[in-house]
Structure formats: C-alpha cells, structure tokens
Amino acid sequence: MRFADPREAEAFLAAHPEVRHIELFLIDPCGVPRGKLLHRDELRAVFEHGRPLPSTILGLTVNGEDVDETGLVWDVGDADCWTFPLPGSLCLQPWRRQPTGQVQVSMHPEHGLPAAVADPRHLLARAIEALQADGLYPVMAVELEFYLLDRERDAHGRPLPARQVNGARPHATQVYGIYELEQLQPFLDDLYAACEAQGLPARTAISEYAPGQLEITLEHRFDALQAMDEGVRYKRLVKGVANAHGLQACFMAKPFGDLAGNGLHLHLSLADAQGRNLFASEDPAGTPLLRQAIGGMMATLADSLALFCPNANSFRRFQANSYAPLARSWGVNNRTVSFRVPGGPAASRHIEHRICGADANPYLAAAAILAGVRRGLREGLDPGAPVVGNGYAQAGEPLPTDWHTALCALEHSAWARETLGGAFLDVYLAIKRAEYRQFMGEVGEQDWRWYLTQA
Structure with a gap:
C-alpha cells in the first residue's frame, strides 16, 4: 500500500x-x-x-x-x-x-x-497484486449512471427530475437527446470544470434511458486501483456539484419502478507489463484469454452478487427489456447480456461488466470481478457460445432477484472466503445482515397500500 x-x-x-x-x-x-x-x-x-x-x-x-x-x-x-x-x-x-x-x-x-x-480499497489492491503476480495487469474504467433530481417532491413524495434551463421538467425518455444535454448546460459545465480541477478524466456525456438520467464515462486506466479511486471521487464530485445547483444526484439502483435503473458498468482488459492488451484480436469475440476471463466471472457471479448488488433496492433493477441483465450470459456488441464485448478496433478489445447497480462500492465490485477473472484463467473456464440477438428471450438460469439469497450465497461461498478474505467477509456480512433486518422490519406506504384494508 x-x-x-x-x-x-x-x-x-x-x-x-x-x-x-x-x-x-x-x-x-x-x-x-x-x-x-x-x-x-x-x-x-x-x-x-x-x-x-x-x-x-x-x-x-x-x-x-x-x-x-x-x-x-x-x-x-x-x-x-x-x-x-x-x-x-x-x-x-x-x-x-x-x-x-x-x-x-x-x-x-x-x-x-x-x-x-x-477497508474495501485493500481488498481491491490484493486482487490486483494477485493478477500481477501472474504477469497480468488489469486495465479498467468506470461508467456510472445517475438521475438529476429536484429537491422538491410531488404530492405523493415521489422524486422529480430536475427542471431544465427552459424551466420545464423532462417527461419523455429522449435517450441520446442532444437538446436534453443543452438544457442542463450550467450543471454540466460546472461538473466538467470540477473534474478538470480534480484531475478526473470525465469524457462523453449522454442523456440516458429515462427523463433526467445521465451518464458520463471515465477514461480507461492501466492502474485499476487508480480507475476505482477516480470512480469514487467522481461520484462524490457529482453529488457536490448537484448540491451547489440546488439539485440532487441520485445513484440508487432503481429510483423509479417504471423507469430505467442506474448501472455501474465496469470495463476490463488485461495487459502485459509493457501495456499491450492481451484481449486484442481481430476476432470480435476476442482471444481465448478474454473468453476464459468471462468464464471465471460467470462461474463466480452468484457468489459475488451481494457485492455487485449490495442493497434491497439493487434487485429491483433486474427487469426484462430494461438494459439490466437477468442471467449469466455474454455476447459480442450486445447490451442484453451480463458480459458484453464491445465492438471497435482490435487493439481496444475488452469486456464490459454490466451487473452492478450504481449503488455498488466500486472497490468491492472490481475486487470480485478480478478475483473471478483470475479463477477463469487459472482453471481455463469456457463461457460457452455467445448470445446472439435478444438475451432476455434466451436467458438460461436467472440471477437471484432478492437480497437475502445473494447474501446467503456470499456467506456460504468457499471461493469468496478464500479469495476475498474471511475477516473482510465477516465484517461486510454483519453490516448487510443488520441492514436486512432493519429494512424488513420497517412498515411503510407500500404495506399500507397493499394490505391495510385487504388483509
């Protein structure tokens, strides 16, 4: 360290x-x-x-x-x-x-x-060191989605998308809308200026798949620890800039039941000591090393899910046709799968891990991903054939869709305990079990709406 x-x-x-x-x-x-x-x-x-x-x-x-x-x-x-x-x-x-x-x-x-x-940063440092001992250097990047909301709520207490420069509140999705970005220019100008002041490599901004939802990508880093450091600082910065504008940046995995959730997409490749991309290939499906890395992530996905999806709300994001994956699947240039190999030049070949919600801790998510990759390489795991077409229609064994099941899988995983460390897992699981008891013990509006008169 x-x-x-x-x-x-x-x-x-x-x-x-x-x-x-x-x-x-x-x-x-x-x-x-x-x-x-x-x-x-x-x-x-x-x-x-x-x-x-x-x-x-x-x-x-x-x-x-x-x-x-x-x-x-x-x-x-x-x-x-x-x-x-x-x-x-x-x-x-x-x-x-x-x-x-x-x-x-x-x-x-x-x-x-x-x-x-x-300390979650220590966990990631150990995962990186384990790969480096094998002569492999993980290259990673962070891609975070968030909603920009007003501080005021509607009559039912529901959060509202932030008003635009023109005074109107967005009501349509307008994914990739240029006008929508223009209408947020004061906020975006300050956000980019703050990123520049802090040395954060903020790049492309897009209007995402819901009113008031945005995504700004960060640059790939040869040092995966640096990439996650920048990810957590960027999230702190976005919230700070939003607050200065009288707004709220929301990174909940699923703030609205009828709108898209917020994802944390982590991009990954492996390089040698000279920085050469070991996934680089003219084949769009990448090298055998890339496919073994996917095989390892698939094999350890259920055991890692409580790190990728750490909260009760995290699991509300998993819905069909929502751009959130539902099963252990991979594909080339396909956003309906869990592990996507984007298109592009051979030298840029990498994996996009699409499981995490934006509420995940980037250090823990990256540590679990890299530990899964290492297992895939050491055991030569085959991920099977890539999904072609609609991954939702071809989903095999679905991911667990509830918090309790994911916590149990992590708790009983011999792989996680050996790879991530028993001392850390004992602390993490104690925290999440306490949160689970509190969450399930709270009676609120949904209980009354469903059961107050009908039970």
Missing part, C-alpha cells in the same frame, strides 16, 4: 493560501464517504504521521449506525485506527462556496488495525 509524500501537502498549501478547510474522507464497505473536516493547519501532520479514525467508521450500516457484530465496536473499545492520504488525492472542491480542499485516506495495513481488515 503506497501513501502520499508529505511534500504534496506543502505544495498544496503554498498554492492555495485561500483554503481554510480540507475534507478528509475514506470509503466504507457500503461505498459511503466518511471522515472529517480539517483546518489547514492540521494537513501537514496528516501527511507526516497519519490521522486516527475510530474503528467503527468501517463497521457502519448505510444509514451510519454501529453494527456490533462486526467486532469493530465494543469488542475493541472503538479503537483509534491510523489512516494515511492517498497519492494525488489532495485537490480542491470547486463546488464549495468557501475554498475547500479534499483528500482521500485509507487505513494503514498495520497501524490501521483492527479496522484495516474492512
């Missing part, structure tokens, strides 16, 4: 005398950024000696509540665990009204114990 040089702090403070505060954050197992707001006078010490955070910070539910069963609360006296800044993560938050900095930290592998076992 590599941490930042203290000279980064010196250079930042010298270049930005106007900055009074710096947001320090790490990503917890649920994918939520948590941390503190520091005064500029504290920054040097963080880079030189680290910053302690309580062990409970990596044992919280998505709602920020302690989970005693993680072993990170009373068992260890909510111990201080030392974090250190990540290289290149110190930057400005341009959306703040007052000049503010931002730095991402991660738990130190030794001085961060006992919480270090639950």
